[in-house]
Amino acid sequence: MDDAQYYRQLRRNIVLVVIAVSITPMLLIGAITGYEFHISYYAKVLAHLQELVEKHNQNLDGFLNERQVNIRFLGRAFGYEQLADESRLEALLQMLQEEHHGVFVDLGLVDEKGIQVAYAGPFKLAQADYADAEWFREAMKSPSYISGVFLGLRGLPHFIVTVKIQEDDKTWILRSTIDFVAFNTLVENFQLGETGLAYIVNSKGEFQTRPRQDPVLIRETYEAFLEDRPLEEETFTIAEGHSERIQKVWKQDTGADRVAIIEKRSLAGRRYLCVMTSLKGGEWILVYQQEARDAFSELYYNRNIAILIMVLGSVAVVFAAIVLSRRMVFFIAQADREKEMMNEQVIEAGKLASVGELAAGIAHEINNPVAIMVEEAGWVEDLLEEEDLKGAENLEELQRALKQIRTQGARCKEITHKLLSFARRTDPRVQTVSINELVQEVVGLSEQKARFGNVKISLSLSERLLPVKAAPSEIQQVLMNLINNAIDAIDKKGGEVEVTTRGDGDLVVIDVADDGQGIPKSNLQRIFDPFFTTKPVGKGTGLGLSICYGIVKKMGGEITVNSAVDVGTTFHVYIPAADGEEAEDRA
């Protein structure tokens, strides 16, 4: 069955096209806007991070500077003599601690030889010798100095702020320890998201604060950053089989305001964003790291939602496409079927028309030979009269035979005549006719035949019957056929034929009912077919009803029949009334 396959293919094609047309724009939009959003969001997040880190950096730098300022002020406000006084130093420390909430741990006065001549603070560091301490050496080099974090003599991590005062010929240093814990907390408190953490390292990669988790960056990176060397995407092999990788350098500014933002993949395979800014004039690096997943969590969340929507949407589209195509193909199939039926009807009509023309042609041709036959027979008849054949045995038989030839010839004439009527296009001599009048005419014509067959014809004609536009000869033909058929259906016992006319809305209805033998159900379908007849040979041509059917249909009407065997038959003829005219009045 070619059809099923054709429809299957059609369905599939529709589904594919609908899906492609629906999903492609969606995907395109999703991809393009997603990508754009992705990029701009990334940029925003990074910019935001950078700002935050820089702000934090400023805070820290500010904090450190202020400590320096505090100490420098003390150093300049009070001379060596006063500061050497330990009780004075203690009082100052007390004031400092009150003012600055315990950030300063201790205060110490150190002479140029590195001896702490005065000390105020919790540790026993009086007279400590810092001559070999690195911080002392550095502190002596510059007017003010902040050290890195170191353990020192006290064995605890801390860093100090110093100021170098040159008074007359003396050089001395006033130093103070900054509470590491407080400082650490300051840095640690910088937290964004769930995985963000900050810490400080120095140029050698030594931690100045304690990060909460293991940092991701390595020493080479810090060094490169501080030295303003361009950071590159590179892989660092840490150990056998373990390597880390700088995935991407988002940004690197060099110079005094250096900042770098890079993306790194850790040993565990996680991606991290790291922001580095420099502190303490380039000696320290403030590093902020956050898991990329965390930093861009919102982006990923939205992306996932968008993907979910697209997937659901696609599923819906596919589903709808299938349903739609199914319905469409169903309707298409239906339309195709109807079209085929119409085509067949058209072909049938065409066939009928050509049969008609063929019939006409045949009729033309047949009449001539038939005429010749009949003439010859007549001639023989004439000759027989002349010859003295009175005694001949077969004379009667010859005469009978010849008569038969003539009868059959006449019959041929009848048949071709009717055939030609069937084939001929009816002449359009349309007039406004009164059905009732025509009925009465035809009934009058049939009265002879009715009487002969012991049939009573009764009329029941509606008075207010709408006029009809039709060719009167055609109406007559229809009525003639129906009435004759009705009369013929009634057997010798006799019966009744009832002709009724009535109006039914826009239609004029003629009913011809007989109480004759009826039409068996198997024949009912075929009675309007040409050449179909149940009459004995010679009595009917089978064309009457098909002619009626053709005429009624051409007028835009309808002809139907009810029948029951041995009960009777009724034919109903529906003819549209002429428009726009009022019902006729019967006087």
Add this chain to the structure above:
Amino acid sequence: MSTVVLLVDDEVPFVETMTKRLTKRELTVLAAHSGEEGLEKLKENKKVDVVILDVKMPGMDGIEALREMKKARPLAEVIMLTGHATVETAIEGMKLGAFDYLMKPCDLDQLMAKVREAVAKKSEHERKIIEAQAMNIALRRGD
């Protein structure tokens, strides 16, 4: 004086048999097998009373032949024979002056009756013409 009939039909057997039968009924029959032949014979023979003319013939068809014949011999009546049961042609013929029409195959008695009617009409016409001519002459005397 027997009636003279001109039979015009392209079906030869038909013409032959018809001729025999009509002759048996004491008609004088002339035969032609085409419109042109019929026209010729009509012009030649001034005594033709009735023409029996087939409508559909090759060459000059019946209607045309009728037209010409009526021009040539208006008093001769024409009976049309048609095998086609086309009422239109018959009506057209009668408008052009045919006396009547019959359909093939035709009943010979019917045909004979029609011939007799046609002859009667022709005779009547001829008589009236003669009368009128006589009157004319008579009245022309002018006294």
